[in-house]
Amino acid sequence: MATIKDGVDFLASRLRQIGIFLALIVIIALFQVLTGGSLLQPANVTNIVVQNSYILILAIGMVMIIIAGHIDLSVGSVAAFVGAMSGVMITQWGWPWWAAIVGGLVVGALVGAWQGFWVAYVGIPAFIVTLAGMLLFRGLTQMVLGGQQITPFPTEYRQLGGGFVFPELFPAASSPLEWITVGLGVIATVLLVSQQVRARAHRVKLGLEDEPMAWFLIKLVFLGGIILAITFLLASFRGTPIVLVVLGVLIVVYTAVMNRSVFGRHVYARGGNQHAAELSGINVKKVDFYLFVNMGVLAALAGLVFTGRLNSAGPGAGNLFELDAIAAAFIGGAAVSGGIGTVIGAITGGLIMGVLNNGMSLMGIGTDAQQFIKGLVLLLAVAFDVWNKRRNRG
Amino acid sequence: MAHTILEMRDITKTFPGVKALQNVNLQVQRGEVLAICGENGAGKSTLMKVLSGVYPHGTYEGDIVFENEVMSFSGIRDSEKSGVVIIHQELALSPYLSIAENIFLGNEQATRGFIDWDKTNLEASKLLARVGLKENPITPVSQIGVGKQQLVEIAKALSKDVKLLILDEPTAALNDEDSAHLLDLISHLRGQGITSIIISHKLNEIKAIADKVTIIRDGRTIETLDLRKDDISEERIIKGMVGRDLESRYPDRTPAIGEEVLRVEDWTVHHPEDSSRVVVDAANLNVRAGEVVGIAGLMGAGRTELAMSIFGRSYGKGITGKLYKNGTEIRAHSVKEAIDHGLAYATEDRKQYGLNLIEDIKRNISMAALGKLAKGGFVDAGRETVVANDYRKSMNIKAPNVEALTGKLSGGNQQKVVLSKWMFSDPDVLILDEPTRGIDVGAKYEIYTIINKLASEGKAIIVISSELPELLGICDRIYTLSEGRITADVPIAEANPEVLMQYMTKEKD
Numbered sequence: 028m029a030t031i032k033d034g035v036d037f038l039a040s041r042l043r044q045i046g047i048f049l050a051l052i053v054i055i056a057l058f059q060v061l062t063g064g065s066l067l068q069p070a071n072v073t074n075i076v077v078q079n080s081y082i083l084i085l086a087i088g089m090v091m092i093i094i095a096g097h098i099d100l101s102v103g104s105v106a107a108f109v110g111a112m113s114g115v116m117i118t119q120w121g122w123p124w125w126a127a128i129v130g131g132l133v134v135g136a137l138v139g140a141w142q143g144f145w146v147a148y149v150g151i152p153a154f155i156v157t158l159a160g161m162l163l164f165r166g167l168t169q170m171v172l173g174g175q176q177i178t179p180f181p182t183e184y185r186q187l188g189g190g191f192v193f194p195e196l197f198p199a200a201s202s203p204l205e206w207i208t209v210g211l212g213v214i215a216t217v218l219l220v221s222q223q224v225r226a227r228a229h230r231v232k233l234g235l236e237d238e239p240m241a242w243f244l245i246k247l248v249f250l251g252g253i254i255l256a257i258t259f260l261l262a263s264f265r266g267t268p269i270v271l272v273v274l275g276v277l278i279v280v281y282t283a284v285m286n287r288s289v290f291g292r293h294v295y296a297r298g299g300n301q302h303a304a305e306l307s308g309i310n311v312k313k314v315d316f317y318l319f320v321n322m323g324v325l326a327a328l329a330g331l332v333f334t335g336r337l338n339s340a341g342p343g344a345g346n347l348f349e350l351d352a353i354a355a356a357f358i359g360g361a362a363v364s365g366g367i368g369t370v371i372g373a374i375t376g377g378l379i380m381g382v383l384n385n386g387m388s389l390m391g392i393g394t395d396a397q398q399f400i401k402g403l404v405l406l407l408a409v410a411f412d413v414w415n416k417r418r419n420r421g
Numbered sequence: 422m423a424h425t426i427l428e429m430r431d432i433t434k435t436f437p438g439v440k441a442l443q444n445v446n447l448q449v450q451r452g453e454v455l456a457i458c459g460e461n462g463a464g465k466s467t468l469m470k471v472l473s474g475v476y477p478h479g480t481y482e483g484d485i486v487f488e489n490e491v492m493s494f495s496g497i498r499d500s501e502k503s504g505v506v507i508i509h510q511e512l513a514l515s516p517y518l519s520i521a522e523n524i525f526l527g528n529e530q531a532t533r534g535f536i537d538w539d540k541t542n543l544e545a546s547k548l549l550a551r552v553g554l555k556e557n558p559i560t561p562v563s564q565i566g567v568g569k570q571q572l573v574e575i576a577k578a579l580s581k582d583v584k585l586l587i588l589d590e591p592t593a594a595l596n597d598e599d600s601a602h603l604l605d606l607i608s609h610l611r612g613q614g615i616t617s618i619i620i621s622h623k624l625n626e627i628k629a630i631a632d633k634v635t636i637i638r639d640g641r642t643i644e645t646l647d648l649r650k651d652d653i654s655e656e657r658i659i660k661g662m663v664g665r666d667l668e669s670r671y672p673d674r675t676p677a678i679g680e681e682v683l684r685v686e687d688w689t690v691h692h693p694e695d696s697s698r699v700v701v702d703a704a705n706l707n708v709r710a711g712e713v714v715g716i717a718g719l720m721g722a723g724r725t726e727l728a729m730s731i732f733g734r735s736y737g738k739g740i741t742g743k744l745y746k747n748g749t750e751i752r753a754h755s756v757k758e759a760i761d762h763g764l765a766y767a768t769e770d771r772k773q774y775g776l777n778l779i780e781d782i783k784r785n786i787s788m789a790a791l792g793k794l795a796k797g798g799f800v801d802a803g804r805e806t807v808v809a810n811d812y813r814k815s816m817n818i819k820a821p822n823v824e825a826l827t828g829k830l831s832g833g834n835q836q837k838v839v840l841s842k843w844m845f846s847d848p849d850v851l852i853l854d855e856p857t858r859g860i861d862v863g864a865k866y867e868i869y870t871i872i873n874k875l876a877s878e879g880k881a882i883i884v885i886s887s888e889l890p891e892l893l894g895i896c897d898r899i900y901t902l903s904e905g906r907i908t909a910d911v912p913i914a915e916a917n918p919e920v921l922m923q924y925m926t927k928e929k930d
Contacts, residue, residue, distance in 0.1 A: 233804070234807075292788075295780065303788070306756060309788075
């Protein structure tokens with residue numbers, strides 16, 4: 028009896044952790060039914076990934092900023108500015124496409140350093156600094172562009188936003204499945220399983236493993252299954268979008284940084300209690316500064332992806348991106364007061380927004396109703412989180 | 422003829438999985454001061470929350486009889502209407518409102534919805550006179566000290582025609598002078614027929630002011646001692662609280678003192694906002710391996726400021742002076758540098774400055790020395806758990822595992838997490854600022870034992886404390902601090918409270 032009760036308790040505790048993923052699955056299932064199966068069509072899955080990639084990139088940086096107890100309202104403007112600058116580098120300065128990409132990332136880092144300087148070393152609240160940044164960089168974008176759009180961009184540059192991995196090696200027509208994608212999917216699955224098995228072995232060796240074997244296996248099968256399912260869907264269409272590979276690498280790297288690196292721990296410590304962090308020898312100013320530099324680089328990357336996808340850099344690009352990224356972080360469980368949040372949560376939150384957008388568009392729901400529903404989802408998600416925490420506190 | 426104003430009968434309060442209170446019985450006579458004693462977690466605060474309606478009628482079993490009537494309070498406002506007012510440890514004043522506005526907050530002096538400011542300020546000054554606070558009622562609360570804020574809280578209670586005043590740890594944050602004034606005031610109010618219940622850890626205060634003391638242990642009332650009739654010693658009260666005799670409140674130690682580890686020379690610190698104010702004035706002190714050195718001083722003498730300025734200049738501006746570690750001068754201009762030189766500072770304010778309360782035990786313990794667990798910038802989470810578990814066991818931190826959030830632990834266990842954090846950073850010099858503040862007697866003994874163990878390992882230890890008996894009980898040597906100056910260096914053999922107090926109050930010549 029005791030073991031059954033323990034099992035139930037264990038599941039209950041885990042369900043709280045994975046609630047957000049269940050919500051995503053429920054929403055996917057819901058729209059799959061409501062759209063009569065259109066949602067999970069291979070072409071549409073590819074579309075969801077590409078369409079939301081830049082928001083997801085922003086959400087990674089944003090959740091880190093929020094964990095540290097700050098906010099960044101400027102990312103949409105920064106993305107637009109970097110897109111415009113890269114356009115200028117190519118069309119006016121005659122730089123090659125790769126130099127424009129590197130240059131764009133450097134511009135992003137400088138913008139981040141600018142904002143980080145005001146937040147960390149002058150001590151102005153990030154809300155104000157980035158509100159100013161939102162106006163500053165929107166204005167700079169328009170000045171750089173001189174009110175014009177820059178278009179078109181070189182084909183190579185555009186691959187970042189809309190390209191696929193080695194499409195010419197295996198043209199879609201030659202086979203029902205695109206084998207590069209299948210290969211990538213299998214490699215990703217093998218890496219995931221081996222990493223999980225090794226981590227478990229390490230914990231067992233130290234005598235720390237408290238996770239039942241059954242749950243571990245269910246988790247592995249589930250995660251592996253999801254990766255393979257997405258692989259299959261992508262391989263049935265045009266293959267792996269390049270931006271998905273970029274995003275996958277970012278998620279893995281930043282999850283490791285936030286969970287396991289000294290820097291990531293300092294971010295959580297800083298957001299949880301700034302004074303305690305300072306008195307533990309953590310250089311809080313440095314942490315803040317580099318967080319904003321990092322956000323600048325990620326905003327730049329998002330800007331490059333977006334510009335490549337649209338094949339143009341315009342003065343209005345990236346409008347309201349910041350709000351989608353902030354919403355993704357909060358839906359994904361980040362705390363308004365800082366100290367709490369995860370990269371994978373923010374990605375899930377971003378996907379929930381993305382699937383909602385896409386599903387409602389497929390159903391022909393107007394943008395007015397879409398905004399209304401998204402607002403409601405954000406409010407309810409955070410309300411649920413607050414309620415859940417209060418209940419746990421007793 | 423005294424008669425019973427309050428009786429709590431068979432109060433039982435259950436939280437999911439825990440019986441916080443079990444058949445608690447309590448009686449208070451009109452016009453007396455009742456003290457409630459018990460270790461942290463014994464159920465004192467829960468009992469007061471039941472009494473004041475924070476836990477409304479129906480969420481507990483048993484009866485509250487107030488002025489011969491069974492009460493069923495539905496909330497704080499309800500209990501206040503009957504004349505039961507609770508003043509919490511953390512004061513509930515709005516810092517930017519004036520004293521008068523705070524006194525009448527929620528009870529505004531208004532006619533037809535508009536506030537009558539003359540009446541508000543006039544009534545407030547009458548109330549301030551009653552509590553003996555000489556301040557203009559229009560002064561913002563943030564501009565007066567904690568001791569005076571406490572008096573404003575009492576004035577606020579008086580404005581509500583209080584019959585039963587409950588004070589939760591009223592002197593915990595006060596200096597001796599303010600404490601004495603507050604205790605006087607409570608006696609004075611007793612003369613006016615106001616009954617008080619005081620929750621306190623400070624046994625000398627209880628002895629000084631209370632008529633009776635009711636002892637609570639593990640959610641039950643153990644006994645009520647009448648302090649007016651019998652000569653009850655502090656040891657007798659402690660015995661009731663912990664359920665056993667403490668042969669001594671301080672564990673024995675045979676000091677094994679070695680070479681000098683840290684020396685501070687001509688240390689002067691200025692106030693961070695007002696650089697003309699000298700907070701620490703040319704202080705000289707040293708501490709040797711295996712030695713426990715105390716710093717005694719009244720509130721505002723500059724104890725914490727001295728300690729924090731030494732610890733990587735985490736307090737103050739315009740700092741001059743020299744630090745020597747093992748005889749060579751060191752530079753510790755940041756907390757990081759101080760930690761690298763083997764210094765550690767455990768703060769007096771665990772919640773604000775010591776812990777990340779929304780994080781678990783293991784990540785708090787590793788916070789100051791994460792580098793020791795990291796390779797190539799990445800933390801070995803498994804080893805971190807093992808290390809934290811070792812501390813949980815050796816320090817006797819009461820928690821199911823090291824994944825428990827520190828915000829949910831009791832004060833004593835939180836302090837053990839803070840100490841674990843600094844022990845893991847493996848310092849040579851530990852500065853402990855009020856290491857037993859807000860901690861119950863049993864846990865205090867454990868903390869003293871830990872301090873002794875660290876000293877026997879050859880660490881140099883500096884203890885700052887407001888409680889002189891504590892310093893006399895655990896130190897080898899005590900520095901006294903007055904107005905930022907070190908006024909004496911007293912060997913323990915020559916130290917007693919009178920001598921220390923003399924030096925602590927010594928003014929500038």
